[in-house]
Amino acid sequence: MxxxxxxxxxxxxxxxxxxxxxxxxxxxxxxxxxxxxxxxxxxxxxxxxxxxxxxxxxxxxxFNKIGGHSIIYKYDKxxxxxxxxxxxxxxxxxxxxxxxxxxxxxxxxxxxxxxxxxxxxxxxxxDLTNELSQPFVVDLKMGTRQYGIHSPPEKVKSQKLKCKNSTSLSLGIRLCGLQIINKKGNFELYDKYYGRQLNATGFLNNLVRFLNNKSRYTLLIKCLKVVEHLKSISSMIESLDYFRLYGSSILIIYDNMDDFNVIIKLIDFSKSFFYSEQEFGNLNLEATKDYGYLKGIFNLIESFKVIFNAASGMVIENDNERVLMETIERNKHDYMDSWNKKLEFPTFRYQYDDLTSD
Incomplete structure (x- = not known):
């Protein structure tokens, strides 16, 4: 990598x-x-x-999008x-x-x-950024498989190689686009080619860059909100059967002028599907769930937990996000400093770690 x-x-x-x-x-x-x-x-x-x-x-x-390759137009909102x-x-x-x-x-x-x-x-x-004056955006390509069930052989080969040579196969996720605002007040845009070159540690530290627009306090609150949302999404998707979310993304957005209104959306479903049990049975797919996607969302949640732990010294566990948020709010004056630490991606095992999307 x-x-x-x-x-x-x-x-x-x-x-x-x-x-x-x-x-x-x-x-x-x-x-x-x-x-x-x-x-x-x-x-x-x-x-x-x-x-x-x-x-x-x-x-x-x-539309000035940060990921993907199809043309998108904007009209009004x-x-x-x-x-x-x-x-x-x-x-x-x-x-x-x-x-x-x-x-x-x-x-x-x-x-x-x-x-x-x-x-x-x-x-x-x-347009999810329509009401935002200075949007920070990260586009995260999810899953270990990025080609659809009707993709031609050359596309299958190309997508398999991209996943193998990026964090898609190892983590079930890769950075597809990033938009931040630097200290000079300019937008910095990082595209899918940048994301493909990142290893696990590089991926993690780009999440830090995305969150780290002001103080350690704002970073920690956003971390907790993101984890809370992602756990909810993960729980919903894990409960579903007969689907694949091939090539889809998770988009995380917030406004530099309103840090705490964190928006998380699932997007890009051109290769995805939900089928009936009978329709799914005709596809010759073994697993009823998209384990490659579940692997990715687990690693994404763990990434934000690692960032939170490194920046606060506290641990997100047992659904304690609300308690931690109250603790940080009570002691917010202790977290008003800036924080910019390079992190190493940790080693941990996941129940779906050895599985990929079929």
Whole structure:
């Protein structure tokens, strides 16, 4: 595995702008009434024939994402991305697993988008950073397998190699993108190529960089909140069967101006699926659970626990996050110093440690 300090990043100021494409946004026949009512749109039928108001062009801005490779557009407080079957996962989770829906971005449905005279189907999601003035963002690619069940052989080979040569196979997780704000007030962006070069220790210390925007106090509170959310997500996913979350990510976000409002969402489901028992049985997959994903979320939780222990001298155990939070709040004056310590990734065993996603 590569060194933990290799850098593949760009630096911008929060005021930087992005390229704007002029497009028509056209509404599909199933409806996104709320979205259409707040946008400048052309309503069309299933044959893309205009049947509604003929209005001016809608401005879409290419979204400055930190991970992945598909093009994402931003309009107002929404992001718009090509469907790639991802909408099926959102609809299935919302319909059948409502407890998990709270950890998804708000899904508004699908639209047709005409760009460069070509009409395609897109999904519309909330922009999770829309209300944030200075967002810190980390995109974490989850699981030990990143290719889908219908991926071509060359893609399978390529993805297996990427997992083997990164922390995906060893930890079940790798850094896919990171956005922080440095001491000069500029955004620093680290992409998926940077993340692939990190070893376990480098991965851990980039989580420290993500959390460490101000004092040790803010770092510790965010750590506890992240662990609490991740444990909830882990418990929900471990209770489910007949699914795979291949290629999906966990996105963690907070605002530099409001450290304690930590947002955690599951995203990028183009290769993922939830099936019925019968449908799953036709796939020739042995395990009903995605053990590679579970391995990753365990290691992610442990990583934040390690950071918390190193920065506080206290241990997260037996669901004591709330007690620890109260302790830190009571003694917050003891934690107002800055903290920037290099950590080593520890060795620990997990019940799914020897398993990967089939």
């Amino acid at each position: 590569g060194p933990d300090n290799t850098r593949h990043s760009t630096t911008t100021t929060p005021a930087d702008t992005t390229t704007t494409d002029t497009t028509h946004l056209v509404h599909n026949k199933n409806g996104l009434r709320k979205f259409i009512e707040t946008s400048t749109a052309v309503v069309v039928d299933s044959n893309c024939k205009v049947i509604g108001r003929d209005v001016s062009h809608l401005k879409l801005t290419k 929404y992001i718009i991305k090509e469907i790639m079957e991802e909408h099926l996962m959102y609809e299935k989770i919302m319909a059948n697993y409502p407890q998990l829906s709270q950890y998804l971005p708000l899904y508004l449905g699908t639209v047709k988008l005409q760009l460069n005279h070509e009409v395609k189907d897109y999904i519309v999601l909330e």
